[in-house]
Amino acid sequence: MCDAIVHRGPDDEGIYVNGGVALGMRRLSIIDVAGGHQPIHNEDRSVWVVFNGEIYNFPQLRTELQARGHEFYTNSDTEVIVHLYEDLGVDCVQKLRGMFAFALYDERRQSLLLARDRLGIKPLHYAFAGERLLFGSEIKALLAVVPQLAEIDPEGLMQFFYFGYIADPHTAFKAIKKLPPGYLLEFRNGSLRLRQYWDLPAYGSYEPPSEEECLRELEHRLAEAVRVRLISDVPLGALLSGGVDSSIVVALMARASASPVKTFSIGFNEQQFNEAHHARKVAHHFRTEHHELLVEPNIGEVVQHLAGMMEEPFGDSSMIPTYYVCQMARQHVTVALSGDGGDELFAGYDRYPIHLQRAGFECLPDWVGSIYRKHVHPRVPSSAYGRNFAWNVMLPGRDRYLDAMSLLPALDRERNFFTPDLLAWATANNPLRQFQHYYDAAPAADELSRLLYLDTKTYLTADVLAKVDRMSMATSLEVRVPILDHELVEWVTSLPLRWKFRNGSGKYLLRKLARRLGVTADVLDRKKHGFQLPLADWMKNELRGWLQILLEPRAVQRDYFRPQAIQACLDEHMRGRRNRSGLLWRLLVLELWHRNFLEASPKYPHRPDLLNLAPASPGRSTLGSSQSVC
16 A cells, blocks of 8 residues: 555655554655654553545644643653544644544554545545445555455546545545545444535624725735744745746745745747746746746556546646645755645636526526526537527526536536436436535625635535646655645635625735736736646647547547547547537547556455554454555
């Protein structure tokens, strides 16, 4: 299991085995490089932990714990977890400020505690297989022991078709789950118990005295979130895209650092997709030690390589530039800060105003939309312009937003793309159920705040943070996200909507802060771009041959899609009639995931000695191998 995730921790390996229990870890050494070897134990060695992430308030926690009589044998942040557990039990997580996934074994209680941080910055997967609990930072670790777990989950696959990612707690596999952000899992006496320990607070519950005081509070909180993330015993820098969020992080890093901040950005030859000059301006303004890479990828090889690494089909093409910028940064630093999270907190995505603009269509009677969807839409050619727009605007608000985010809604407007067998297989697996629940349960009164809650629970965790974690860990780089400091998140969430979204655009207060910090107007006023790629051109050129695998017998026999629909999609794109690059990208990623991850994975024989590390004593629960990375 440790061998399967060496890339996450190339510096060290540690294993604890006791009876039917095994904890394993691969370490990327950040804090207490020499002395922080894991697993870490308490004074009498009755509590053991393996831990992935960083605890930013560990110096204060250590001081408090020592004052209560606890003895430390390392200077690492990991050790505070075992001592907090001694005092508080499972509620120890409430004291932790940081990003984390950890597994803690209590010998006296014969119990295991799994915990994941509040926003899901660090991953944690688990499976209950043959009365054994298996868990790990990546799915690869579990499949290394029990390859039989690789049975595809219809609901997970449906979510990929719709959204391009698979939301927690689902994975691509039936028996393997993700521990959701803000959750604990306790395993004792052969049974599992899940418990949520944190959630976003009520939206709009706090009214600041004035805009100036609100702005000062944001600056103080974000500056402090950046400052605590500068603690490191290894070189540290920042990923700089030239957008508002990463520019603010770099500005605050520059203010807190005695030496120039190391910044990293990438660009492409295609100028409409090249934002390197914006990042360069920010770097020059804040006098950073800037590193820039103009990427000319062999896109076919890169796609195949990344598809082999991804444990689930993943449709966000920005994983490619993310991988490249992490790879470049790792040549100079071991830790980098990023600006992720600002869009979900401050309503920064373009899709929010578009959704609100379409609210006017809600005056249409429900029966009009029902008739259109049942009787008219199936007869409209898939190539007809406005077909998807008409479907979308005739939906109620919640489902209109989810439909707008969906590229291949198999059970709705794109049924004709799929085979009858897949539709029959998927009918009982509503991929929208979980998303609808988050919208309905959101602690918010207004429509936009409900969407922010929904996206924080799904898109942020399962797409944005999953992408950053996998691509950074693939290069053995740790990425920290100060905007997602949970104390800052709670405060921003509590602000009224007008401090986030005003006059049809988002990030109102964040842009005000950026101006105060000296971020230039050309960065602030330009249209949001993101990590966009020349996918449409690549698919007509470098990837044209690769796309033909979608029609090979091997792919067709998977019985997901109608070959005629794929061929029509390819023809439309190649003729330039319509840009189908997003859809074709997801189809290609799915097929390469089947070939490079599922089919190419070593088929380990069943190894009873791996699952049964030692005979369990009578009355004892038995834990399987575990995996975590620090």
